[in-house]
Amino acid sequence: MLSEDAQASSTWSPKIVAFVCNWCTYTGADLAGTSRLKMDPNVRVIRLPCSSRVNPLFIIKAFERGADGVIVSGCHTGDCHYSTGNFHARRRFAILNDLLHFLGLEEDRVTFAWVSASEGNKWQEVVNETTARVKQLGPATVQTGGAA
Amino acid sequence: MKELQEAARKLLSEGTVSVVLGYEMGPRGVRAAFITRPEDVGKLIFNTSCVQNLTTYLNPRRAQITQLGRPAVVVKGCDARSLAGLIREKQIERDKVVVLGVRCGGVLEDPESASELTAETVSVRCTGCKVREPHLADQLFGELPAEPPVNHRREEQIAALEKMTAVERREYWNNQLERCIRCHACREACPMCFCVKCTAEKTQPQWIDAAATLESNRAWQTMRVLHQAGRCVDCLECERACPEHIPLGLLVRYVAGRVEERFHYEAVDDPTVPAPFGMYRPDDEEEFIR
Numbered sequence: 001m002l003s004e005d006a007q008a009s010s011t012w013s014p015k016i017v018a019f020v021c022n023w024c025t026y027t028g029a030d031l032a033g034t035s036r037l038k039m040d041p042n043v044r045v046i047r048l049p050c051s052s053r054v055n056p057l058f059i060i061k062a063f064e065r066g067a068d069g070v071i072v073s074g075c076h077t078g079d080c081h082y083s084t085g086n087f088h089a090r091r092r093f094a095i096l097n098d099l100l101h102f103l104g105l106e107e108d109r110v111t112f113a114w115v116s117a118s119e120g121n122k123w124q125e126v127v128n129e130t131t132a133r134v135k136q137l138g139p140a141t142v143q144t145g146g147a148a
Numbered sequence: 149m150k151e152l153q154e155a156a157r158k159l160l161s162e163g164t165v166s167v168v169l170g171y172e173m174g175p176r177g178v179r180a181a182f183i184t185r186p187e188d189v190g191k192l193i194f195n196t197s198c199v200q201n202l203t204t205y206l207n208p209r210r211a212q213i214t215q216l217g218r219p220a221v222v223v224k225g226c227d228a229r230s231l232a233g234l235i236r237e238k239q240i241e242r243d244k245v246v247v248l249g250v251r252c253g254g255v256l257e258d259p260e261s262a263s264e265l266t267a268e269t270v271s272v273r274c275t276g277c278k279v280r281e282p283h284l285a286d287q288l289f290g291e292l293p294a295e296p297p298v299n300h301r302r303e304e305q306i307a308a309l310e311k312m313t314a315v316e317r318r319e320y321w322n323n324q325l326e327r328c329i330r331c332h333a334c335r336e337a338c339p340m341c342f343c344v345k346c347t348a349e350k351t352q353p354q355w356i357d358a359a360a361t362l363e364s365n366r367a368w369q370t371m372r373v374l375h376q377a378g379r380c381v382d383c384l385e386c387e388r389a390c391p392e393h394i395p396l397g398l399l400v401r402y403v404a405g406r407v408e409e410r411f412h413y414e415a416v417d418d419p420t421v422p423a424p425f426g427m428y429r430p431d432d433e434e435e436f437i438r
Contacts, residue, residue, distance in 0.1 A: 056374050057347070057355045060367045077430065087428035090437070091411065095377045097436050098406045099370060102309065102399075104318025112437040126438065 014068035014134040016043045018127075019058055021051045021086075024075035024116045031120035032127075039124050040131040043071065050074065052085035056096045059110065069109045069134035071126060076114040086114075108133035109140065152222070152289045153189045155248060159220050161186040165246050166217030169205050171198040177259050180205065184216065194222065194250045194290065197259035199271065201383035203231045204339035206240050220246035224255070225279030228417040229381040230339040232284060235419035237379075239342055242284075242419070249285025252277075254296025265297060272302040272397065273382045283417050305395075306402050321366070327392040328365040330358065334386035334396055335372060340379050347371060373399045378407050378424040381415040 020026045026047045032039065048054065051074025059070050072093065080086045093112050101107060111130045115123045156168045160183065172181035172191040178198050181191055182205075202221050205213045213219070223231060231247065234240045254274035256262055262269035274296040281292060309317055332348065335341045348356045348368055356371065357364035372386075373396075380400045387397040408414055410433060411424040 057367070057371060060370055061355065064363050064367065077434070084428065087430065087432070088425075090432055090434055091425060091428055092374075094410055094433065094436065095403060095406055096374060099373060099399075099403055101314065102317065102402050103321050103366065103370065104314050104316075106314045114437060 014042050016069040017062040017067045018043050018045045018071035019048055019054045020045055021074035022047055022049050023081040025073040027117035028115045028119045028123045032123045035120050037124040039127045042131045043127050050082055050085040052089035063140055068140045069130055071111045071130055073113040073115045076116055106137055149194050153192050155287055156189040156192055157186045165220040168220045169202045170222040196255050196265050199255045201227045201339055201385050203227050207342045208239050209342050220248055222248045223282050224252040225282040228282035228284045229415045232417045232419040233340055247285045249282035249288045251281050251290040251292045253293025267297040267299050270297045270299050272299055273384055275299050279417055324394045325365045326362045330360040333389040337385035337389035373403055376400055377403045380404055
């Protein structure tokens with residue numbers, strides 16, 4: 001008989017939270033869905049007005065509340081609905097990403113991507129690759145920066 | 149420091165200012181002095197033990213100090229950068245404060261355990277100092293001393309941490325951050341933390357748990373350090389204030405180094421230079437975004 005831990009790990013499947021912008025990535029994810037693209041069912045999408053709406057605390061909180069991975073995605077630079085939102089966001093993400101690694105969070109737990117409204121295929125790739133990488137890492141624990 | 153004392157006496161007796169923020173010798177070493185009477189100016193000193201950044205008292209959140217009236221403040225070159233930061237962020241007006249600049253050749257890391265300035269005892273932030281003479285000053289005092297001794301201890305520590313695997317780094321920081329008692333002394337001491345209501349105290353929604361747990365401590369320091377990105381002047385008040393001796397200087401310095409490398413911005417004592425997070429460049433690096 002399997003131990004409790006082993007049972008838990010055999011049924012474990014990562015929880016991934018995606019913070020996406022309303023104008024590009026959300027529409028792109030919608031396109032992926034209506035195009036019937038096969039994607040891992042691990043990603044929960046949270047729709048925000050813009051990638052610059054992503055507060056670093058969203059990501060920290062997601063891990064605290066049990067996420068194993070996070071995706072942050074918005075419009076390609078130059079395509080922002082609000083003209084410059086993602087340029088400002090990009091600066092903040094760069095430093096946030098560096099700091100999270102410096103504090104010891106594995107690189108593969110947080111994915112930043114630009115996915116446009118017509119890139120349903122790219123969204124599928126982002127989802128599947130992130131899920132595969134997080135599966136490789138295993139569950140995020142309190143020690144790794146998660147909750148479980 | 150006769151000239152400094154005389155200048156302070158003149159400012160106070162002529163009524164130009166109502167309080168001089170300077171350094172004095174206290175029972176346990178050099179401490180901040182709030183001189184309001186001309187006859188007390190003899191207390192003012194400046195030496196290599198004057199590690200504090202006094203511009204933190206100009207922070208408008210400190211009502212006990214602002215109610216004393218118009219201030220004059222003694223600044224080292226490095227402190228002038230947080231003065232510039234407060235002016236840049238519209239927290240104080242340049243013409244409402246008299247700046248008494250002191251030329252500085254480095255201060256001690258820990259004035260309680262050493263008195264002579266050597267490569268071992270000098271503060272890590274003094275290495276490569278570019279502002280031995282404060283530029284924002286209304287009056288300047290002292291001779292320009294020699295360059296401070298060089299000490300790369302902190303850069304070596306950061307490089308060693310960067311070389312570790314993610315798991316090892318996490319272990320290191322977990323060991324440090326689990327000691328945090330969430331007294332928020334790092335925030336209180338910081339010249340650039342001036343929000344009337346801190347995110348750490350908000351309860352609707354509560355972003356950061358008020359209890360000291362590993363997760364909430366990590367969230368608190370991550371947020372604090374990110375809010376300091378591009379604003380921190382590396383005065384190390386946070387690290388000195390920390391009762392648990394958490395190496396907060398490593399965190400703020402690491403982020404400052406990344407900001408320097410990515411956005412070519414260093415904290416400067418010119419309030420007209422824009423901060424890196426109010427602006428962007430279309431060609432900012434995005435190697436981490438797929």
